[in-house]
Amino acid sequence: MKEIKIFTPATVANISCGFDILGLCLDTVGDEMIVREVPEKGIKLTKITGQKLPLETHKNVAGVAGLALLEEVDASVGYEIEIYKKIKPGSGIGSSAASAAGAVFAINELLGKPFSKQELIYFAMQGEKLASGSEHADNVSPVILGGFTLVRSYEPLDILKINSPNDLYATIIHPQIEVKTSDSRAVLKNQVSLKKMVTQMGNFGGLISGLYTNDYDLIGRSLHDEIIEPNRLVLIPEFDKVKKGVIQAGALGAGISGSGPSIFALSKGEETAKLVGKTMAEIYNNTDIDYDIHVSKINQQGIKIL
Amino acid sequence: MKEIKIFTPATVANISCGFDILGLCLDTVGDEMIVREVPEKGIKLTKITGQKLPLETHKNVAGVAGLALLEEVDASVGYEIEIYKKIKPGSGIGSSAASAAGAVFAINELLGKPFSKQELIYFAMQGEKLASGSEHADNVSPVILGGFTLVRSYEPLDILKINSPNDLYATIIHPQIEVKTSDSRAVLKNQVSLKKMVTQMGNFGGLISGLYTNDYDLIGRSLHDEIIEPNRLVLIPEFDKVKKGVIQAGALGAGISGSGPSIFALSKGEETAKLVGKTMAEIYNNTDIDYDIHVSKINQQGIKIL
Numbered sequence: 001m002k003e004i005k006i007f008t009p010a011t012v013a014n015i016s017c018g019f020d021i022l023g024l025c026l027d028t029v030g031d032e033m034i035v036r037e038v039p040e041k042g043i044k045l046t047k048i049t050g051q052k053l054p055l056e057t058h059k060n061v062a063g064v065a066g067l068a069l070l071e072e073v074d075a076s077v078g079y080e081i082e083i084y085k086k087i088k089p090g091s092g093i094g095s096s097a098a099s100a101a102g103a104v105f106a107i108n109e110l111l112g113k114p115f116s117k118q119e120l121i122y123f124a125m126q127g128e129k130l131a132s133g134s135e136h137a138d139n140v141s142p143v144i145l146g147g148f149t150l151v152r153s154y155e156p157l158d159i160l161k162i163n164s165p166n167d168l169y170a171t172i173i174h175p176q177i178e179v180k181t182s183d184s185r186a187v188l189k190n191q192v193s194l195k196k197m198v199t200q201m202g203n204f205g206g207l208i209s210g211l212y213t214n215d216y217d218l219i220g221r222s223l224h225d226e227i228i229e230p231n232r233l234v235l236i237p238e239f240d241k242v243k244k245g246v247i248q249a250g251a252l253g254a255g256i257s258g259s260g261p262s263i264f265a266l267s268k269g270e271e272t273a274k275l276v277g278k279t280m281a282e283i284y285n286n287t288d289i290d291y292d293i294h295v296s297k298i299n300q301q302g303i304k305i306l
Numbered sequence: 307m308k309e310i311k312i313f314t315p316a317t318v319a320n321i322s323c324g325f326d327i328l329g330l331c332l333d334t335v336g337d338e339m340i341v342r343e344v345p346e347k348g349i350k351l352t353k354i355t356g357q358k359l360p361l362e363t364h365k366n367v368a369g370v371a372g373l374a375l376l377e378e379v380d381a382s383v384g385y386e387i388e389i390y391k392k393i394k395p396g397s398g399i400g401s402s403a404a405s406a407a408g409a410v411f412a413i414n415e416l417l418g419k420p421f422s423k424q425e426l427i428y429f430a431m432q433g434e435k436l437a438s439g440s441e442h443a444d445n446v447s448p449v450i451l452g453g454f455t456l457v458r459s460y461e462p463l464d465i466l467k468i469n470s471p472n473d474l475y476a477t478i479i480h481p482q483i484e485v486k487t488s489d490s491r492a493v494l495k496n497q498v499s500l501k502k503m504v505t506q507m508g509n510f511g512g513l514i515s516g517l518y519t520n521d522y523d524l525i526g527r528s529l530h531d532e533i534i535e536p537n538r539l540v541l542i543p544e545f546d547k548v549k550k551g552v553i554q555a556g557a558l559g560a561g562i563s564g565s566g567p568s569i570f571a572l573s574k575g576e577e578t579a580k581l582v583g584k585t586m587a588e589i590y591n592n593t594d595i596d597y598d599i600h601v602s603k604i605n606q607q608g609i610k611i612l
Contacts, residue, residue, distance in 0.1 A: 020504045021511060152512035153505075158527060160515055191497040197506075197533075198326045199459075204507055205327060205514050206458035209466055212518040221464065227503075 003036035004109050005306040008102030009299050010087045011094035012170060012264045013138040016225040016255040017203040021151040022162075023094075025142035026170060027299035031098050032084040032306065033062070035106035041078040043067055043103075050085035061096045062103035065127030069104045072123075073114055079107055088292075091174045092258035097139030100127025105144060105303045120144050121159055132181060139258070146302030148211055165214040168298050169273035171251070173242065173280040174262045176290040179235050184259035187231045200227050216252060216268045223253025223266065236260045241283050249279040270295070309342035310415050311612040314408030315605050316393045317400035318476060318570045319444040322531040322561040323509040327457040328468075329400075331448035332476060333605035337404050338390040338612065339368070341412035347384040349373055349409075356391035367402045368409035371433030375410045378429075379420055385413055394598075397480045398564035403445030406433025411450060411609045426450050427465055438487060445564070452608030454517055471520040474604050475579035477557070479548065479586040480568045482596040485541050490565035493537045506533050522558060522574045529559025529572065542566045547589050555585040576601070 009030035013023040031050075038044070043066040045055040057063035062081050081103055087095040101124040108115050115123070124140035141149035141159045148162040192200075206222030209215070233239040236256060243254045246265040250272040254265040263280070267273040277293045284291045315336035319329040337356075344350070349372040351361040363369035368387050387409055393401040407430040414421050421429070430446035447455035447465045454468040498506075512528030515521070539545040542562060549560045552571040556578040560571035569586070573579040583599045590597045 018507070018511070021508045150508065150511045150515065152508045152515075152524075152528065158512070160512060160524070162511075162515060163518075188500065190500055192500055192503050194494065194496055194498055194533075197498050197503050200503075201324070201507060201510055202327045202456065202458045204511060205324070205456045205468075206464070206466060208511050208514045209456065209458075209468060209518070212469075212515070218458075218466070222458065227500075 001036060002110055003034060004106050005032065005034045006102055006106050007304045007306055008033055008098040008105070009143055009302065011097055011139045011142045012172070012257045013094065014228065014256060014258055016223045016229070016253065017200050017207060019225065019228045020136070020138060022148065023138045023142040024148045024170065025146050025299040025302055026093070026172070026294065026296040028296040029087060029093065029294045031086050031102065033099070033102040033106060034082040035103065035110065036080040037077050037110050038080050039077060041075065043070065043078060044080050045083070046080045047082040048085060051089060053083070053085065053089070061127035061131050062099040064130045065100035065124050066103040066107055068126035069107055069115065069123040073111060075111065079110070088174065090178060092256070092260045092262035093172060093174065094139035094143065094258065096128060096131035097124065097143050100124040101140045101143035102303060103127070109305070117144050118157060118159060122157055142302065144302050146300045147298060162208060162211050164211045164298055165216065167269050169267050169270055170296050170298065171246070171265045171267060171273045171276040171280065172257060172262050172294040173284065174292040175237060175284060177237065177261050179259065179261045181259060184232055184235060187235065188228065189231065192227055196226050200225070219266065220252035223255065225255055229256060232256055232260060236263065237287060237289060238283050239263060242280055245279045245283055246276045249276050251276045270297070307342060308416055309340060310412045311338065311340045312408055312412050313610040313612055314339055314404040314411070315449055315608065316600070317403055317445045317448045318478070318563045319400065320534065320562060320564055322529045322535070322559065323506050323513060325531065325534045326442070326444060328454065329444045329448040330454045330476065331452050331605040331608055332399065332478070332600065332602040334602040335393060335399065335600045337392050337408065339405070339408040339412060340388040341409065341416065342386040343383050343416050344386050345383060347381065349376065349384060350386050351389070352386045353388040354391060357395060359389070359391065359395070367433035367437050368405040370436045371406035371430050372409040372413055374432035375413055375421065375429040379417060381417065385416070394480065396484060398562070398566045398568035399478060399480065400445035400449065400564065402434060402437035403430065403449050406430040407446045407449035408609060409433070415611070423450050424463060424465060428463055448608065450608050453604060453606045468514060468517050470517045470604055471522065473575050475573050475576055476602050476604065477552070477571045477573060477579045477582040477586065478563060478568050478600040479583070479590065480598045481543060481590060483543065483567050485565065485567045487565060490538055490541060493541065494534065495537065498533055502532050506531070525572065526558035529561065531561055535562060538562055538566060542569065543593060543595060544589050545569060548586055551585045551589055552582045555581050557582045576603070
């Protein structure tokens with residue numbers, strides 16, 4: 001019986017000035033999945049642990065993404081999927097992306113890799129569409145490519161992997177509150193001033209440059225978001241305090257992960273990243289809100305076969 | 307008598323999706339300047355050939371930039387400036403930037419280099435303020451640093467040199483028409499849709515990535531401007547025809563140089579860049595408009611001491 005077991009990682013999208021286009025891949029938090037080839041065609045979710053998620057193929061992001069792939073290949077077999085969920089849905093670190101990307105990656109492996117990584121991203125986006133209503137690529141891309149990824153274009157789909165320094169770490173705090181996607185969209189403004197756009201693009205160019213040239217200081221100077229963050233931060237308790245605190249603790253910068261409620265910080269080196277996590281914890285210990293903290297090197301590989 | 311003779315190059319700003327922040331330095335078109343130390347303090351313009359430009363220090367961009375520098379240093383001498391102008395004012399390839407940056411570069415050399423290149427950019431911006439009313443850095447930065455430059459931030463001033471491939475060439479056509487700065491500003495919209503901004507930033511990230519990774523194809527895929535160009539192209543005769551024509555001739559992409567009327571194209575290799583120039587010429591030969599064409603490798607050095 002052909003089967004494959006994978007680790008499919010959590011991700012941070014909307015990295016400060018890289019709203020909607022820049023994401024990164026984590027290493028220490030992610031789901032496990034087992035995908036098994038079976039004689040019956042189609043896709044069947046046979047087991048999900050850790051979270052209550054629908055087992056019906058058409059209602060599950062892994063199922064929908066897998067079906068999108070199978071539509072493009074003449075497979076004489078089908079697949080059973082087991083998901084061991086560790087990423088909490090609604091946390092803002094790419095829970096649906098991990099499942100959708102994991103499914104298409106694993107099926108592609110079992111099929112002998114007929115599809116490119118860009119094609120897998122496209123299939124995984126169909127799972128994202130089920131989860132959020134839009135075929136966005138900013139979380140599934142880092143799951144599949146690893147490292148930092150840039151959505152250069154949707155039409156045609158053109159996803160780039162961006163070089164990043166070896167010693168770069170992310171620290172995430174996930175406050176256990178619900179931020180409704182509808183709220184996080186409602187606070188966004190549809191129009192941006194040309195002046196603010198130019199400021200944002202200067203920082204974005206600086207961030208990309210800092211990643212390519214391993215310039216940690218430049219990464220830090222560029223981690224600003226003058227457009228999205230000022231509108232969304234009201235949805236996240238203690239955001240300002242956490243941001244100031246982690247920068248004082250040595251982080252290069254911080255921002256909202258995805259559309260929240262998680263907050264991410266980037267740091268040079270594991271020691272600083274852990275100290276940053278401690279700082280986040282101390283601030284949230286003064287609230288009634290439960291939280292998880294993750295400290296992770298940037299995962300340059302993406303999904304891993306176990 | 308201490309004096310220095312320099313070549314101070316023309317530049318392309320507003321490179322497609324890099325509106326207001328991304329510029330590049332040319333090699334085959336630029337002014338020459340002689341700057342001479344004299345006993346009398348202050349700055350004196352003693353000769354300008356090639357163009358009718360004011361000799362009064364306070365009305366000349368080189369004079370104003372030079373004075374900005376002298377304010378910050380305790381010089382017991384003064385400087386005479388001669389400008390042999392070859393860049394035509396109003397062409398959109400940084401005529402005032404070449405003079406302003408040339409003056410501060412040369413004076414800094416004669417003083418024994420007390421100032422950093424970032425500081426010289428700041429002084430040169432004071433000349434730009436005289437020329438256009440705003441202290442913009444997107445032309446003076448490539449004159450002083452060479453290559454491609456990014457204005458990451460104005461407050462504080464933070465200018466980056468961006469790596470670019472060795473075999474990248476620019477072709478410029480300067481149609482001899484006047485585009486008033488007031489017109490080129492008036493057509494801009496103050497507000498941009500968030501959706502268009504995200505598209506523009508995807509392309510900008512792709513362009514910066516292509517420059518760092520020497521990926522000519524990616525540079526070409528990313529040379530789009532969905533925000534400024536659609537509004538400004540009406541000011542430049544035959545813009546659409548030139549853009550389509552040069553891409554057919556093998557250029558990676560094309561756009562408006564500065565705020566026009568010059569049009570730039572980028573190409574891989576000198577042969578293609580020359581063919582692109584021929585294509586531009588053929589299109590303008592069907593009009594009544596005179597033109598100049600420049601084909602230039604990217605000048606990685608900036609100002610050169612002759």
